[in-house]
Amino acid sequence: MRLRAFATGAALLACLLALPTAAQQQDARADGKTFAESLRGAAQQAAQGQPEAVDLPNYDRQAVRDLERLADNPDQIEAASGSASRNHQGHRLMRDSLANRARFESDDIEAVIARSLAINEAPLDYTSGMSISGSQGECVPLPPGSGSAGTYTATCNTGTRIEQSQGQCSVPLVASVTQRQQWHYFCNETGFAANVPLCTSFDQGQCRITGYRPGPCLQWRDVGYRRFCTEPGDPIAEIACDAPDSRYSPYAITTQNTVDTARDETQCRPFADDGDCTLEAEICSDDSPQTRIIDGVAVTQSCWEWERQYSCTSREAASDCSDIEQLGTCRFVREECITDETPCETWERVYECPLPETENSQQFVCDGDVYCIDGSCETIERTANDEFKDAVTALHAMDEARGAFDPDTLTLFRGTRNTCSSKVFGVLNCCKGKGFPLIPGISLLVALGCDREEVLLHERDAQGLCAYVGTYCSKKFLGVCLTKRKAYCCFESKLSRILQEQGRKQLPKPWDKPKEEQCEGFTLDEFAQLDLSQMDFSEVYAEFTEAARLPDELETSVLIQQKIEDYYARSGQ
Structure with missing residues (x-):
């Protein structure tokens, strides 16, 4: 250990002693300046003289002639450059670099x-x-x-809102009794009955034929003890008039009770006159007793009052985008018609929010x-090992690929289709998901009107496991969407979701229509084409060990x- 420390110290001291002194540095600068001065004259002469083709490196006389022809005909420049750029390796490299560079x-x-x-x-x-x-x-x-x-995807609605309301009204039956006298006369319609006036001589507005009786016999015949009419006369008509006819004598005068019934539409007339109201049902609400005494006259009816149910709609312009727009941090992405109607009545606006x-x-x-x-400072770099998290993410992707392989379809990272519904311009929204706080307790949302599956989708989307596919209208009326349904593809991990979202953009393999997307996985050939190094896995870095x-x-x-x-x-x- 002592020998090693001594050797290390000696090496360090040798390096320090080998450093140039200030005088040596000054001499080096003077030598460099002298050398540059010696080359200045030659450089100026070369710049002022006319260069020869042989002295120019990589000079191509044919290429110069081609450029001169293009200068004479500038319209060919764009076409020639476009043709050359498609096969030029440098242009391809620049194009690929622009397409793949970070944004x-x-x-x-x-x-x-x-x-x-x-x-x-x-x-x-x-x-x-x-x-x-x-x-x-x-x-x-x-x-x-x-x-x-x-970021997360937030949506709102603009367009026409239809307000639906229910109306109810009553229609009573009004009965009235009218007493009037009737004057009864005989008349004939042929004019051959003696002493019997023609029916046409009576006032047709006040008189009406009520019956017939046989006319007088014109020829009788006796057969033994029997007698019968061989030539009967024309029948005699009975006519009743509302007023007496002074020309003739009535054979009878009677008093008649007339019962008139009518429905009183006063309460229901506003609904009936409104073109946006539709009669849904009419039921009898009063049918007992069926026979009632009206002005001393017994009147029988099967129903005396009806109850009507109307469904009414009203149209008005509406928007529920104010909450998103007031945030000031969301970026507008696109606007889509969700009713497939022309003209479109209901639009969904899509925003990207942090x-x-x-x-x-x-x-x-x-x-x-x-x-x-000695006044020279050095900094010890404290850069984290960024490759560590990238390597861990790539390894985890490979591990998930092994577990996410579907042998029946020979695909990878297949998702499950999930949908949730919400009223357009409604208060209850079961589809908020990522970016919105979870409401504790599934039973509460279910009690408010959400399906249990929708609540589970809300939780999975909030955890970053679901990819938003799109929205379609599930119920519409008069071209206006009343209920919309959002489609998602959900996966077993956040990494699988990111691979699907960003991998589909690389292939390209866009999502199908929201009503038809089935969250199919990648085929083995498609997965082999993906470049994982170009994908952004920053969302999943926190799930692994931080760079250290x-x-x-x-x-x-x-x-x-x-x-x-x-x-x-x-x-x-």
Whole structure:
């Protein structure tokens, strides 16, 4: 051990003694300046002279002629460049680089710049250096970083809202009795009956034929003791009139009771006249007794009153997006019609919102991370091992791939389809999920109207296990969506969900229509095409061991510190 320590100290001392002195550094700068002056004249002469083709490296006379032809016909430049770029390796590399490079939100970049400016304003507050004696210094907290906890999808509705209401009214039967006299006369319709007036001579508005009786016999015949009419005359009509006819004498005058019945529609007329109200049911609400005395006359009816049920609708413009818009942190993504109607009456607006920030561990810069020798300072890098979490995530993905393989369909990471419903513009929403706090107790949500399966979906989505596919209308009326249903694909782990979401974008293999998506997995060929290095697994990093400094790094820094102190002790400084 002593020999090893001595050898290490000797090596360190040799390195220190080999450092150039200030005089040597000054001589080196003078030599460099002299050498540059000697080349200046040749460089100026070469710049002023006309270059020869043979002196130009990689000069191609044919390529120059091609460029001259393009200059004479500029319309061919775009076509020629487009044709050449498709097969040019450099262009392909640039195109692939642009397509695969990381994207950063402007807010994140501004946060990093703000943090850097804060350190730049007072750098010594964060890295004050170490004293010449090598004693341990103070640790100063860095300004907060700009880490994000992820995002979630939030939706709201705009368009036409239909308000449905129920109406009820009564329709009573009103009966009235009218007494009137009737004057009865004989008349004939042919004009051949003697002393009997024609029926047409009576007032047709007040008189009406009520019956017939045989007319007088025109020819009789006696057969033995029997006598019968061989030529009967025309029948005589009986006519009743509401008023007497002074020309003729009635054969009878009678008094008649007339019963009139009518439904009183007064209560139900507002519903009947409203084009947005529909009669749903009509039932008899009063049928006993059926026979009643009206003005001294017995009147019998099967029903005396009816109860009607109406269903009414009203249209009005509506939106429930104010809550999301007032947050100020959500980014509008798209707007979709969920009724497949033209014109569309109900739209769903989709937003991407950040999840609430989680508490991050405080970061520090310590004096002990900086050491100086003769005014030259070096910093011990304290960079975490970022490859560790990437490696663990990749290994975990491979492990899950083994467990998520479906031998029946030969696919990987198959999900399960889950749906939940909510009233459009309604208060109860069983589909909030990720980004919204969980309501404790399944029974409460079930009591409010949610299915138990919907509550379980709410919990799984809040845990980051479900991918949002889309929304479709499950019930509509007059082209307006009343109830919508959201479709999700849920997986056994957050990692499987991220592989599905980001892997489908790489293939590309977009989700099917929300009403038809069955959450199929990747085939073996599709999974082999995925580039896991291009995927963002930051959501699952917290599930594994956080990136940590290697144990021997701290030990190495202590050894360096001890060697520096030994050097100062030997030199007597």
